[in-house]
Amino acid sequence: MGQADNLRFMKRFRVKTLISMDPQEDPVLCKGWVRTKRDSKNVVFFEVNDGSSMKNLQVILDKDKEILSEQMLQRLNNGSSVEVEGMLVESPGKNQKVELHCSALTIHGDADPETYPMQKKRHSFEYLREIAHLRPRTNTFGAVARVRNTMSRAVHDFFQENGFLWVHTPIITASDAEGAGEMFQVTTLDLDGLAKADGAKMSGGIDYSRDFFGKPSFLTVSGQLNAEIYASAMDRVYTFGPTFRAENSNTSRHLAEFWMIEPEIAFCDLEANMDWSEAFLKHILATVLKESRDDMEFFDLRIQKGIIQQLEQVVESDFTRISYSDAVSQLEKSGRNFEYPVSWGADLQSEHEKFLTEEIFKGPVIVTDYPKEIKAFYMRLNDDEKTVRGMDVLVPRLGEIIGGSQREERLDVLSRRLGESGLTEKDYWWYLDLRRFGSVPHSGFGLGFERLIQYVTGMQNIRDVIPFPRASKTAEF
Amino acid sequence: MGQADNLRFMKRFRVKTLISMDPQEDPVLCKGWVRTKRDSKNVVFFEVNDGSSMKNLQVILDKDKEILSEQMLQRLNNGSSVEVEGMLVESPGKNQKVELHCSALTIHGDADPETYPMQKKRHSFEYLREIAHLRPRTNTFGAVARVRNTMSRAVHDFFQENGFLWVHTPIITASDAEGAGEMFQVTTLDLDGLAKADGAKMSGGIDYSRDFFGKPSFLTVSGQLNAEIYASAMDRVYTFGPTFRAENSNTSRHLAEFWMIEPEIAFCDLEANMDWSEAFLKHILATVLKESRDDMEFFDLRIQKGIIQQLEQVVESDFTRISYSDAVSQLEKSGRNFEYPVSWGADLQSEHEKFLTEEIFKGPVIVTDYPKEIKAFYMRLNDDEKTVRGMDVLVPRLGEIIGGSQREERLDVLSRRLGESGLTEKDYWWYLDLRRFGSVPHSGFGLGFERLIQYVTGMQNIRDVIPFPRASKTAEF
Numbered sequence: 003m004g005q006a007d008n009l010r011f012m013k014r015f016r017v018k019t020l021i022s023m024d025p026q027e028d029p030v031l032c033k034g035w036v037r038t039k040r041d042s043k044n045v046v047f048f049e050v051n052d053g054s055s056m057k058n059l060q061v062i063l064d065k066d067k068e069i070l071s072e073q074m075l076q077r078l079n080n081g082s083s084v085e086v087e088g089m090l091v092e093s094p095g096k097n098q099k100v101e102l103h104c105s106a107l108t109i110h111g112d113a114d115p116e117t118y119p120m121q122k123k124r125h126s127f128e129y130l131r132e133i134a135h136l137r138p139r140t141n142t143f144g145a146v147a148r149v150r151n152t153m154s155r156a157v158h159d160f161f162q163e164n165g166f167l168w169v170h171t172p173i174i175t176a177s178d179a180e181g182a183g184e185m186f187q188v189t190t191l192d193l194d195g196l197a198k199a200d201g202a203k204m205s206g207g208i209d210y211s212r213d214f215f216g217k218p219s220f221l222t223v224s225g226q227l228n229a230e231i232y233a234s235a236m237d238r239v240y241t242f243g244p245t246f247r248a249e250n251s252n253t254s255r256h257l258a259e260f261w262m263i264e265p266e267i268a269f270c271d272l273e274a275n276m277d278w279s280e281a282f283l284k285h286i287l288a289t290v291l292k293e294s295r296d297d298m299e300f301f302d303l304r305i306q307k308g309i310i311q312q313l314e315q316v317v318e319s320d321f322t323r324i325s326y327s328d329a330v331s332q333l334e335k336s337g338r339n340f341e342y343p344v345s346w347g348a349d350l351q352s353e354h355e356k357f358l359t360e361e362i363f364k365g366p367v368i369v370t371d372y373p374k375e376i377k378a379f380y381m382r383l384n385d386d387e388k389t390v391r392g393m394d395v396l397v398p399r400l401g402e403i404i405g406g407s408q409r410e411e412r413l414d415v416l417s418r419r420l421g422e423s424g425l426t427e428k429d430y431w432w433y434l435d436l437r438r439f440g441s442v443p444h445s446g447f448g449l450g451f452e453r454l455i456q457y458v459t460g461m462q463n464i465r466d467v468i469p470f471p472r473a474s475k476t477a478e479f
Numbered sequence: 480m481g482q483a484d485n486l487r488f489m490k491r492f493r494v495k496t497l498i499s500m501d502p503q504e505d506p507v508l509c510k511g512w513v514r515t516k517r518d519s520k521n522v523v524f525f526e527v528n529d530g531s532s533m534k535n536l537q538v539i540l541d542k543d544k545e546i547l548s549e550q551m552l553q554r555l556n557n558g559s560s561v562e563v564e565g566m567l568v569e570s571p572g573k574n575q576k577v578e579l580h581c582s583a584l585t586i587h588g589d590a591d592p593e594t595y596p597m598q599k600k601r602h603s604f605e606y607l608r609e610i611a612h613l614r615p616r617t618n619t620f621g622a623v624a625r626v627r628n629t630m631s632r633a634v635h636d637f638f639q640e641n642g643f644l645w646v647h648t649p650i651i652t653a654s655d656a657e658g659a660g661e662m663f664q665v666t667t668l669d670l671d672g673l674a675k676a677d678g679a680k681m682s683g684g685i686d687y688s689r690d691f692f693g694k695p696s697f698l699t700v701s702g703q704l705n706a707e708i709y710a711s712a713m714d715r716v717y718t719f720g721p722t723f724r725a726e727n728s729n730t731s732r733h734l735a736e737f738w739m740i741e742p743e744i745a746f747c748d749l750e751a752n753m754d755w756s757e758a759f760l761k762h763i764l765a766t767v768l769k770e771s772r773d774d775m776e777f778f779d780l781r782i783q784k785g786i787i788q789q790l791e792q793v794v795e796s797d798f799t800r801i802s803y804s805d806a807v808s809q810l811e812k813s814g815r816n817f818e819y820p821v822s823w824g825a826d827l828q829s830e831h832e833k834f835l836t837e838e839i840f841k842g843p844v845i846v847t848d849y850p851k852e853i854k855a856f857y858m859r860l861n862d863d864e865k866t867v868r869g870m871d872v873l874v875p876r877l878g879e880i881i882g883g884s885q886r887e888e889r890l891d892v893l894s895r896r897l898g899e900s901g902l903t904e905k906d907y908w909w910y911l912d913l914r915r916f917g918s919v920p921h922s923g924f925g926l927g928f929e930r931l932i933q934y935v936t937g938m939q940n941i942r943d944v945i946p947f948p949r950a951s952k953t954a955e956f
Contacts, residue, residue, distance in 0.1 A: 016642055016714070033746040034714070035917050052745075053713030054642060083917040085746070110746075111888070111918030118916050135909040136916070138712035147713055151644040158635055165493055165531060167628040172947040173650065173698075173721045174663075174736055176954040186651075186691065187670065188663045188698065190725050194684035196673045207671035214663065214725055214735065215954040221650075221665065228947060228956065235615035236530030236624055237493070237511070244650045244720065248667045248691055258691065259651055268529075269510040269562070269587075411588070432612035432956055439595050439613065440512050440560040441588030470649040470705060477653040477692040479705065479909055 012087065018054035025100060026090045032059055032102060033085045035139065036113075038122070039078055046070065048078060050086060053138070056145055056296040060093065060101040061086050069107055080122055081113025081139070127466050134470055134479050142304070145297040146467055149290060150455055156289035157242055157263055157451075160282055166238040166265060171225030173244065176217050177429060185220040186248050186258075189213055221246035226446060227380075227433055229266035230409065233444055234436045240265040242451075250474050254463040257452060259472040266446035272382075272391045272408040275445035276368050279395050279404050280321045283366075287313045290458055298458075306460025313458065316397060321366040324358075326350075326389065329369050332362055349376045350394075355401035367396045379423040380433075381407040383415050393447070400457045406447025413437040495531035502577060503567045509536055509579060510562045512616065513590075515599070516555055523547065525555060527563060530615070533622055533773040537570065537578040538563050546584055557599055558590025558616070604943050611947055611956050619781070622774040623944055626767060627932055633766035634719055634740055634928075637759055643715040643742060648702030650721065653694050654906060662697040663725050663735075666690055698723035703923060704857075704910055706743035707886065710921055711913045717742040719928075727951050731940040734929060736949040743923035749859075749868045749885040752922035753845050756872050756881050757798045760843075764790045767935055775935075783937025790935065793874060798843040801835075803827075803866065806846050809839055826853045827871075832878035844873045856900040857910075858884040860892055870924070877934045883924025890914040 014031040015023070034052030044065050049058035063070055070078075078084070087106040093099060115121075119133050120140070130137040137143040158168065174188050191213050210217050225241035232239040241264040249256055267278065291298060291313055302310045324332075333344040333354055338361075342351045350358075350369065358367050371389040374381070381390035395404035410416040416437055420430060427434060455467040465471035470479045491508040492500070511529030521542050526535035540547055547555075555561070564583040570576060592598075596610050597617070607614040614620040635645065651665050668690050687694050702718035709716040718741040726733055744755060768775060768790055779787045801809075810821040810831055815838075819828040827835075827846065835844050848866040851858070858867035872881035887893045893914055897907060904911060932944040942948035947956045 018642075033919075035712070053644070081917045083919045110920065111914070111916070113916040120916075135708045135912055136712075138709055139917075144712065147644055147646070147709065150647075151639075154645050155635065155639055158632065162628075162632055165495075167530070167624055168631050169624070169946055170627075170721070170738055172736060172949060172954075172956070174723075174949050174954055186665045186667060188665055189670065190663060191670065193664065193666065193668065193670070193673060196670060197685050208674050214727075214951060215949070216952040217954070219954050231612045231956070232615055232624065232946065235512070235613075235621065238530075244647070246651075250691075259649060261647055435612055437588070439588070439590040439597075440558045440616075442510075442560045443587065469646055469709065472649060472651050472692070474691060475693040477649075477651055477694070477696050479649070479708070 016054040017050060017052045017057070017059045020059050020090060020102070021055065021057050021098060021100065023090060023100060025092050029087055029105060030090050030102070031085065031087050032061075034059075034083070036078060036080055036082050036084060038080065041075070046075065046078070050084060051144070053144055053147070056141065056148075056300055057098070060095070060098050061088070061104050062101055063104040063107065067105070069104065074107065074109060077109050077112050078107075079113050079115050079118070081118045081120060083110040084108065085110065127463060131465060131471070132478075138469075141300065143466070145294075145300050146455070146459060146461065147469070149294050149297050149301075149459055150467065152290050152294045153286055153451075153455060153458065154242075156286045156293075159289070160285045161238075161240045161265065164238065166240045167232070167236050169225075169229060169232045169236075169239045169241055170243065171222070171228035171241045173222055173246075174215070174219050175222045176215055176219045184248050185223060186246050188215075188219045188221060223247060224262065224448065225264050226266065226448060229264055229446065230433070230436060230444065233266040233268045233446070234440065234442065237268045238265070252474050254465070255453070257464055257468065257471055257473055258476075260464075260468065261451035262448055263451055264446060264448040266444065268442045268444045270408075270445040271443055272370060272393060272445060275406055275408060275447060276321070276323060276370075276393060279393070279406060279447045280366075280368070283395065283397075283404065284317050286454065287458065288317045291317070301459045301461075309458075309460045312399065316366055319365040321368050321395070322363045323368045323370065324363075325371045326369050326373070327371065329354075329358060329367075333357065336362065347373050347375065352401045355394075355396045356398070359396050359398040359401070365398065369394050369396065374419075377407070379419045379425060380409050380416070382410045383419065391445075395447075397457065400453070403454065403457060404447050404449045406445065408443065408445040411437055411441045411443050413441065493531040494527060494529045494534070494536045497536050497567060497579070498532065498534050498575060498577065500567060500577060502569050506564055506582060507567050507579070508562065508564050509538075511536075511560070513555060513557055513559050513561055515557065518552070523552065523555070527561060528621070530621055530624070533618065533625075533777055534575070537572070537575050538565070538581050539578055540581040540584065544582070546581065551584065551586060554586050554589050555584075556590050556592050556595075558595050558597060560587040561585065562587065604940060608942060608948070609955075615946075618777065620943070622771075622777050623932070623936060623938065624946070626771050626774050626778075626936055627944065629767050629771045630763055630928075630932060630935065631719075633763045633770075636766070637762045638715075638717045638742065641715065643717045644709070644713050646702075646706060646709045646713075646716045646718055647720065648699070648705035648718045650699055651692070651696050652699045653692055653696045661725050662700060663723050665692075665696045665698060700724060701739065701741065701925065703741050703743065703925060706741055706923065707910070707913060707921065710743040710745045710923070711917065711919065714745045715742070729951050731942070732930070734941055734945060734948055734950055735953075737941075737945065738928035739925055740928055741923060741925040743921065745919045745921045747885075747922040748920055749847060749870060749922060752883055752885060752924060753798070753800060753847075753870060756870070756883060756924045757843075757845070760872065760874075760881065761794050763931065764935065765794050768794070778936045778938075786935075786937045789876065793843055796842040798845050798872070799840045800845045800847065801840075802848045803846050803850070804848065806831075806835060806844075810834065813839065824850050824852065829878045832871075832873045833875070836873045836875040836878070842875065846871050846873065851896075854884070856896045856902060857886050857893070859887045860896065868922075872924075874934065877930070880931065880934060881924050881926045883922065885920065885922040888914055888918045888920050890918065 034050040039048040046063040085108040088104040093101040245262045391408035511527040516525040523540040562585040565581040570578040722739045868885035
């Protein structure tokens, strides 16, 4: 595309294309932002980036040519936006294959070095979070944006190629039965009015008939239950969308708004679910290693040494599969002195997960069949009546990256488990209906997209792998 | 995939694959839900659907074979879930190429005809909205789900193939400057507490330092301004995600929660923006006509006669481009007696848009350069100081389907326009920064995904083209 461009001007190429092209007979056009400028006696060197690539296009401007007035030279700065025409020729330098010999230059927008918040020096990630509207112009955040896009595309490609439908499950939900404490409420009531006087007040509290949805409503924490509806008709579906958690934890690992991926698969038991999760993870990693190679080399060099090799190992490995009970035994007999003691019935801590993947099995591990008390009501109960068909996929360096389960498809068992979990059948009538009419064995898993990006890039703070992070007291931009 | 399936069982195929296969030498496996059953003297005919296709697989079960007990025959009903093994053979019937001669049958889940809410008879869409957890099992809603998925994939493919990055712009925003009245507020304050007593009250109203984000926060109405940030670094980006509007209009055309697509393109003027929007729309329509042919034939037959031909005409047409001023002239001199009179300065009404596309130009029309008073502050001001570089793409039958503009890239003009629109520079500091540092001519457009699906399928009510509609007093499931 860009047909209009090419009809009205000479052929414009993105930087990514230009830097890997052979020298051209006809002049070419490049548009982007200046990253560096070096002014020598007879020529000006500058580099242009347009976000398509980690690498810049080197441009050489001969001062004799009078293309460049002194005023324009002053305006040609880090951050200014330009259109450059010229011949793409072989570069004598060893850092690039080709360079552009500029024959015409347009400066669209200035970036005054005195006031431009992005200086040449390296800025801290903390500082860049305060100027999140400019940070995509840095190498790191450009690379994060491209890798995030490559991974997003890989998510869709994996599921689409395997016959899954993307289902847009709702963001606003009136079901607060699960994890109510950690949900954001959504309302059109006038809060100031509520605080002041009469408003929508009633003796018992709020009169929700005056709220938009006629009842308390919240931001979703998961699309799973809705996805199960579609899996019960379309067989294979997945969600990929924003989810919300009102956790007040101000850590480098939590966001209030994050993107989740949740496939749900009919006629699928836990074994097949493990196959799918393993194939999914390997597909994402293999795709990003192949398609975002330059960016991954940057992360390997600057952010997390050896990360490419680590991810390659995961792609090539067979994931170990072990029951929770066996995992606990292995941890107990390891003789390791853990901060949190290991005992059957307690959830695995991060240190245990790391020990399993890094020390015992030296690779990814899928732990299955957890005690029912520490897992959700919808996981399928095993015949021992003590454990459920849940699974966690653990990887070295990170710990848990995927959680999933075979779902309870038996109406009577599910009803019982609802009750044991303090939930009511009334709130779950439609979820129970799926077991009442044409119920099938089915399974699914879920993962937080930002945690996956952290794992792939090595970025330490989750706020740096999403364009505009939302967290406690943080909703800028 | 489904490797585990194929290792442990015989080869399973989706219905979509089976119905177009040649007869096979080895037995095959099919899993799905029974759609119809016909019980004759020696054989039982039933059809299985697994959501992969509009069409069902016909299965024939020989009663002699003793595969089928009387009890199983009773359980084999519309809605029950089954696994069927057998030979795929040529069908003598003229409605299908092949049929499955069943040699083994498993019934996973019953659907008691006495209580199953989905009977064979056709249900009204109103009724089906009340059982939105079961409606994907109908022909219509199965087709909508598949077409929606095909269109979603086409959206991503179009942008990815043209070098755009998918950017996840935030859902929660603390900027309520635009359209505040129609936004949902997001809060973790205890509303009951507010209504009752002290709580977070202050003399001036709410103490927002006690709310999660430390200030009033809302659900986004558009990702455009955030997308402009990324376009100012990565050149070509798009959003595709949920947006929200707290409009209390209970119509067949409005949702409180809907998905929007918003590309944003640097170094792009309005002409190129029109090229992009036209190419985008044609790509979506051409893809769905090709890849969801069976489903589109269903919509053509049952929902909107002639829709395939209509969409094909749009794909083949050149969109007419006309200025708002010229469009108004044409409407004025048409002599048509409109309900709303046409006059320069007033927005075009639906009847005017339809007249332009259906009567005057007989095809899609892009209207440009609207009076600044009826368009947003960020649209680029023309030299006449009266009009702005906005555009609306109109199509026959629907009217406006896409809205867009070239954005104001000049800092001084944008500041002035902000002031004229009653907005403050303080709220838009980062948006102005994009014009302060490396500003470029740029453009973008936006469209509501559900309206596009309505247009493509002919479905009359927007609540029937999204899995779980959210609207005034409506947030079930």
